[in-house]
Amino acid sequence: MVLTLIVLLPLAGFFANGLLGDRLGKPFVTVVGCGLPIIAFVLAIKSFLVLLAGGGTPIVETVFTWARIGGQSFDIAFWFDRLSAVMVLIVTGVGSLIHIYSTGYMKQDKSYARFFAYLNLFLFFMLLLVLGRSLLVLFVGWEGVGLASYLLIGFWFEEADNARAGKKAFITNRIGDAGFLLGMFLLFWATGTLDMDRINAAFMSPKAPVVSASLVGILLFIGATGKSAQIPLHVWLPDAMAGPTPVSALIHAATMVTAGVYLVARMSGIYMHAEGASQVVAVIGVATALFAATIAVVQTDIKKVLAYSTISQLGLMFVALGVGAYSVAIFHVTTHAFFKACLFLGAGSVIHALSGEQDVRKMGGLARKIPVTFVTFVVATAAIAGIPPLAGFFSKDEILWFAFASERGGSLLLWAVASFAALLTSFYMFRLVWLTFLGKSRMTPEVEHHVHESPKSMTGVLAVLAALSAVGGFLSLPHFLEPMLPLPAVPEHLHPLETPLLIGSIVIAFAGLAGAAWFFGNGAVRAERMRQRFAGLHRVLAGKYFVDELYERLLGMPLCWISEHVFLRTGDRMLFDGTLHGLAGLARRTAGAFSRVQSGNLHLYALLVVAGIVAGLAWSFRFV
């Protein structure tokens, strides 16, 4: 029953806050909104201990049978193994922290209860996603987190831009979901079940199902590209920053966007037999990593930088998945959840301090004024940049190592591109630190006057996450997950290269730091000079390679044209409206003709009655 309880607690919070929150006041919302996720987290730890005591045997809980069709039954069942355990602990743990942070961040908001209701709803669906045993339950959670994400991106829906960003996220995800659904159908057709453990077992058995593993793999990966914002469906994530910052931290950095990574890792049985699909995953991943990292270098909105950084890091995770190092990808999911949540919340704290300013060009010199935010932000930055011995170093180094050495698709080119993305990561993150916290202040006097450190509820969470970002690398998750997700083999002759590559990773991290210091220290004069020199390149990067504009031309405008001309003018106005108006007009004209008979002349009426009787009699006597 424990697993069911973990899932249902946030749902209870959603109903309590959503229905009663406004009436019972903020203290009630705070207690329910934060309390239930924390209880869920405690229960998750308890289940985790049970799992450990059982030596890693999965815990299964069948809640009820959803449908029974023919010989097939579709159960709502929860499945708690090592992989789900890691995900559930991240979701509830980091989720609880971000809930606590939100009590401070959203304090002044008039829709406080609605915010916590949505956050709890998100947690419910996310837990459904990671705990579901069957693809069907996972899919319900998958759609549900999309819904929660939509609601929270458009949380401040009074502004049309925010509402538009929510719609964009939702619609982009639908495209990926189409692929996901097709993959599910194929799997059900081929294996006759949707339970993921059974599907994996079917693919691992000698008598493999009669379906191309690569085809299924690619279809599922299309779903993953939507949710995890990979090329070509990455466009929604930067816009999703329109939501409140805790939402960006929870949904668009730590948990929901990693659902795609979780899906591929969960279906590793298929991908192990799908070399083609794995290659696609790796290539898309590395392309996204590089692509997003280059954009992040020139963005000026503090949250947009972090958003592109998230896309880039997700790309690296997919590289790991593509070369068969599934557990390493999950390791990076975990460390990324720590440091990216910390970064986003730190950014939230900065925005809070500056009364809503997000443009780094109008910041600078904040280190002294908000020291706790500064320190935690730097720790998390160092972690994401891969500076040892912080968390990001371990996971990223392992990804780079397997990108190079894995027998399942590792290559020098993959390593080189991924390493370059890592270098850019380090560079743009330290650039952000320099522009935000160091150097001279570029704030307007009245903003500067109001700068204040955030309340304890926010800084405390930042400190916890910074600590986790610092030590999270020692978790050695790949080892923990190895019984489930074995690491790919490495050819014998490459083993000696492990240490040089490790040193290479460290050098890359520090090179990024040095580069940022060189360009952005000293008032960023050198960066400005570079910008003027490569104005064309800067324009392309600042315009995000104009992907949005391309989609608008390629998809948006033709669709608008078809809707306007074919459906609206021809279909709706001419065909439907024309037919209906025609019929109505006919009825009106006929009625007009008949109404002329009603003249008021009694003699005419009598004559007509007689004529009618005569006609009726004549008709009834026609056979006589």
Add this chain to the structure above:
Amino acid sequence: MLLLVAMALFALGLIGVIVRRNLLVMLMCMELMLNGVNLSLVTFAQQTGTTAGAVLVFLIFVVAAAEIAIAIPIVLVLVRQRRTLDADAYTDLHG
């Protein structure tokens, strides 16, 4: 023979209703039609030796009395308004 008389009465009444313009005459013509029907009913009752026709005649008497009791006051009211018995004068009522 009696049936022919009944038919003649009915036809006279009908023609009267259609062609005469005086409201009172039209009402009288309607009575004529009803009496034509009554005569035919009585005749049938006699021919077949049943009582159903005769019973119907009494029903028609009652209906005719009720009808005329309502129709005459209506005509009276109309005439008080317009001072004429011509049915064509009341076409604007669109009855």
